[in-house]
Amino acid sequence: MSWRRVCATDDVDEDELREFKVGDITVLVANAGGEFFAYPPFCPHQETPLSLGMIDGDTLTCIKHLWQWNLKTGETRENAESPLLLYEVKVEEGEVLVNLEKELRYGYQ
Amino acid sequence: MRISVRTRGESFEFDCAEGEKILHAGLRAGIALPYECGSGTCGTCKAEVGRGEIDEGWLEAPGRAYVNPERSEFLMCQATARGDCAIGVHARVARLADGIPAPxxxxxxxxxxxxxxxxxxxxxxxxxxxxxxxxxxxxxxxxxxxxxxxxxxxxxxxxxxxxxxxxxxxxxxxxxxxxxxxxxxxxxxxxxxxxxGVATYVPSLPNNLVCIAGGSGLAPMLSILDHAIETGHFEARHGDLFFGVRAERDIYLLDRLEAYAGHEPERLRVTVVLSDVAPTAELAAAHPQLRFDAGFVHEAAMRHMTGRWKSAMAYLAGPPPMVDATLRALVTEARLTPSAIRYDKFS
Structure with a gap:
């Protein structure tokens, strides 16, 4: 396990997505109704930054082609062809911690 | 020259003339290679060279921001082949469906x-x-x-x-x-x-039409409304056109918009939305068949469409920031599913 502090819970507004850099790894943090989730920063489709995406309930949508996922599990919804990868996350004393033992990447192939 | 394409799951081959863009050659052969803008901006048509040599064409193309030269990636809409080539495309590709005009x-x-x-x-x-x-x-x-x-x-x-x-x-x-x-x-x-382009009007679909356009993005909506009226769309379904520009002097084809609204007074509402200067009472009085509003076009669409989103198929076109703002509103406020939103992403 390699739990690293990524941000404070206050750094990401509710239903917002924000990128953070931890060492060389860029992590996208989502605050979905007060629950926090973390992903690689790009859409698995065409590397569009998911920070430009949108959250509605438990659905995350990429702005480019509206691929949608269950943001809690990464499962595809509607038109997405690949699932979203998720980092393990825990919140402790107002800090968002992410297990960055291994950087998650998409194949793009 | 012969181009072979490896995609997710399938392989295709097609002929490419000298100087012809690889994307054009594939589409012409009825292979639905990925693309959106077709003009070097969006990056959607990127592919990877496996074997053979290509000429990348326009090196300053904005869409090249999306290609990774380390992976030998290039934009098919800009590149030509120097000889037989094998390329890889990171997407599912099919043959163009019957009835879709091959470009x-x-x-x-x-x-x-x-x-x-x-x-x-x-x-x-x-x-x-x-x-x-x-x-x-x-x-x-x-x-x-x-x-x-x-x-x-x-x-x-x-x-x-x-x-x-x-x-x-x-x-x-x-x-x-x-x-x-x-x-x-x-x-x-x-x-x-x-x-x-895939943001096409399909007369057989039972949806109500919602067209949201900014600036010259009105053009495809005119063609969609022409076709919708011709096929009797508004006999059973309704429609809304929102046309956003900055100020009154930027409005164009008002007479044509009035003709649409006049043709289908009960079923088709046309709203002109000015973002910089609120519409004057004189403008509204001179065009009683049209509605006028102030603000951003996507905001006006949200206001006027409250309670009318059921069975909607939304069409969007306009400057990229307007399209993105509208996409956000359609997904998170109107709660349309992605399949009910049609647009060609140019950025």
Missing amino acids: EAVAGRIARVEGLTRGVRRVAVALDRPVSFDAGQFMLVGTAAVAGRRAYSMADYRLPTDRLAFVVKQVPEGGFTDWLFAEDRTGSELDLFGPL
């Missing part, structure tokens, strides 16, 4: 140029032979005088036709529009490729 190269000349408002012209092009297209589609248009081709949506709907109309907005330092606006170009030869 092809066609020559034409400018038949008529008409000023619509400040910096916006309607350009009618006479083609060497008739083409078919779906309402909402666009062509890539170029001239020998300027490198590259630009994407313009057809602003009328008639099939088949040897005459296309486009709405062209003058863009700062835009090579093609500088050329077009510099002098009377009537009679000038153009080379076109198309039709392209």
